[in-house]
Amino acid sequence: MRPQTPQPPRTPPPPRAPGYGSGPTPGPPPARDARKRPATVRLARWSATNPWRAIGIWVGLVLVCLVVGSMAGTEKATASDMGVGESGRAGEIAREYGLVAPASENILITAKDGTLDKATAERAAAQVAERARPLKDVAEVGPTSIAADGSAYLVPVDLKGDPDKAQDHIGGLVKATKSVQKDFPELRVEQIGDGSGSKAIEEQIGKDLGQAELFSLPVTLVILMVAFGALIAAAVPVVLAITAVVASIGLYGLASAVFPDPGSAANIIMMMGMAVGVDYSLFYVRREREERARGRNRIDAIEIAAATSGHAVVVSAMAVAVSMAGMYVAGDAIFSGLATAGIIVVVVACGGSLTVLPALLAKLGNKIDRPRVPLLWRLTAREDREPRVWKAMLRPALNHPRRTLGISVVALGLLALPTFGMKLQQTSFDDFPRDMAVMQTYDRMTAAFPGEHEPSNIVVLAPEGKGPETHAALDQAVSQIRQSPLYTHDDTSPVKVSADGRAFSVQVTSPYGTNSDPAKDALDLLRDRILP
Incomplete structure (x- = not known):
């Protein structure tokens, strides 16, 4: 027999931290140049x-x-930053030529229950106008409108300042509205407009997202x-x-x-x-x-x-x-x-x-x-724990990488197809949930006054020296629009003209919600048939 070569004594491996996965204990990492x-x-x-x-x-x-x-x-x-498409270009022209409409608010007066008492509503509307006129942020208080069925009164108010910052100019008017509501508890006196509506929507969105964030932290x-x-x-x-x-x-x-x-x-x-x-x-x-x-x-x-x-x-x-x-x-x-x-x-x-x-x-x-x-x-520190699920999920990809890649690319492409049909548009009041208080006010106002739906702004820039002809053509187009059943007939908004006579702006209103089919038909009529 050949003598056996003596083996050196085996050194036991360093102890593992208790409660971790099993596996061979590696030696020290190989030395590498720090650079x-x-x-x-x-x-x-x-x-x-x-x-x-x-x-x-x-x-x-x-x-x-x-x-x-x-x-x-x-x-x-x-609003100017977020303008897209035709509306974005129209907004740029209106700002450049000083045709931007002022921010406006509406004070809506309705009955909380039953039929609206006209005498009481008239007094409330008069107080709203009286308290709004002296406010420093109010430019003009318009004449009070009465719904066709007598169910509501509406007091329009134009604000001073930058329309994009209307939220900064509604504080005094909100207080005046609340004071009138306090004096007439039997009525519903509400405010809705460019500043108050946007502020209420932003607060609601922030509240909803804040609740989601507070919920996600403990769950995480x-x-x-x-x-x-x-x-x-x-x-x-x-x-x-x-x-x-x-x-x-x-x-x-x-x-x-x-x-x-x-x-x-x-x-x-x-x-x-x-x-x-x-x-x-x-x-x-x-x-x-x-x-x-x-x-x-x-x-x-x-x-x-x-x-x-x-x-x-x-x-x-x-x-x-x-x-x-x-x-x-x-x-x-x-x-x-x-x-x-x-x-x-x-x-x-x-x-x-x-x-x-x-x-x-x-x-x-x-x-x-x-x-x-x-x-x-x-549960997390079991030494015999084996990640069977992940191995089973990875096995097809490891065994057939090309086939897996091809299937993945096709699947992702199919999932991405709907994105080609996406359209960009500015968010309107009609896009928000109707259980919001501000949306309920908006719905009451548009039900009583269909002409108070969000208007479409027509902005025209005439070629040099073609101002009078363009103005005449625009007047004819507006007359044709307001005769259409898709638009309100009693809208008397005038055509605004820039100082140099080249740019024109006018508002036309459809009595339908912006997401409804009639409203989309009205927009198609305006863009594709009348204005061209």
């Missing part, structure tokens, strides 16, 4: 070795963004606790996402000077910031915990997480940012504002996950797994 390491790894290592400095810089940046953004303020998109925390089984591990992604949202809101205040806020930028930042902030941190934290469970020290585990999950986070953030940048192609202020808000929060959340997150992980160490939620911790 050849990816930027994500270099950032993570610096943050992990200088945790307090990294955390301090992040907190300072968040505060600076918030303060600077608050000082700059957020520029709101105006619960999901993360189920995923990690520990409170601190679940809280770290949420805290990072919140700081990214705060910083992004401040930065968007600066960006709004170029891409104004269409009204929901802060809500988009909140929702997207919580989504991507939690998502990016989730990848990172989970990978770092897995590496520590395999015996890596804190710095090595963070570096490996940065090289893998950190790289995936960068690629994901770039993909989202580039995709949202496609919204700029539409040339619409709403899309541009939302795209800017989304890109900012995605980039900030990505930066936070690559810098301050490694610092937090290094500082917390094993404490990130405390306090443990007993049942959830046992």
Whole structure:
């Protein structure tokens, strides 16, 4: 027999952190030149070795963004910013030649129950006019209109100032309306118009989105606790996402000077910031915990997480940012504002996950797994746990990559087909839910006064020297329009003429809601048959 070669004694592997997945314990990571390491790894290592400095810089940046953004303020998109298509071009001509109509409000007086008492309604209308005329933001109080069936009185009021900022000029009139309502409790005295309607709609939208945000935060925390089984591990992604949202809101205040806020930028930042902030941190934290469970020290585990999950986070953030940048192609202020808000929060959340997150992980160490939620911790830390579902879902793609790619491309193409039929339009009163109080007021007004539906503005720019001929042709067209059954016959709005006699503007009104088929037929008649 040949003598056996003596074997060196086996060194037991380093102990694993209890409660993590099984698998071979790797040795130390191979040494690499620091200059050849990816930027994500270099950032993570610096943050992990200088945790307090990294955390301090992040907190300072968040505060600076918030303060600077608050000082700059957020520029709101105006009606002129959001004009699209023919209506957008008409608005530009009207503004250039001084033909923009003033913002208007309507005070509607109806009976709360039963038949309207005319004498009482007349006194209420007189008080509305009397209290509105002295107000500094009121330009003119028009004559009171009475519904054909006598069920309602309407007091029209024109406001001073920029029509795009009508909300800033309705405070005094709202107080006057409320005071009249208090003096006539048996009546319903309501205000609806450019400023009050827009303000009520924005407040309702903000309230609804705010409720959704408040609901999403605890739900997100619960999901993360189920995923990690520990409170601190679940809280770290949420805290990072919140700081990214705060910083992004401040930065968007600066960006709004170029891409104004269409009204929901802060809500988009909140929702997207919580989504991507939690998502990016989730990848990172989970990978770092897995590496520590395999015996890596804190710095090595963070570096490996940065090289893998950190790289995936960068690629994901770039993909989202580039995709949202496609919204700029539409040339619409709403899309541009939302795209800017989304890109900012995605980039900030990505930066936070690559810098301050490694610092937090290094500082917390094993404490990130405390306090443990007993049942959830046992479920997430089982050593015999095998991800069978994900393997089953990935098996077809791994076995047949080309076929899977082809099927995916076709499926995505089919899902994208409806986008080619999308049309851009400005939102009108008829597009909102009817259970809103402001919409109920609007419906009562248009039911009693069909001519108070949103009008169509006809704006004409005559060639040089063709002003009189153009004016005559426009008068003939307006007469033809108002004789159509699709438009109100008692509309007497005059044709406005610019100072140089080249531009003309007039309003015509359809007695139907803007989303109804008759209203669409009226618009087609106007654009395709009469005006050309």
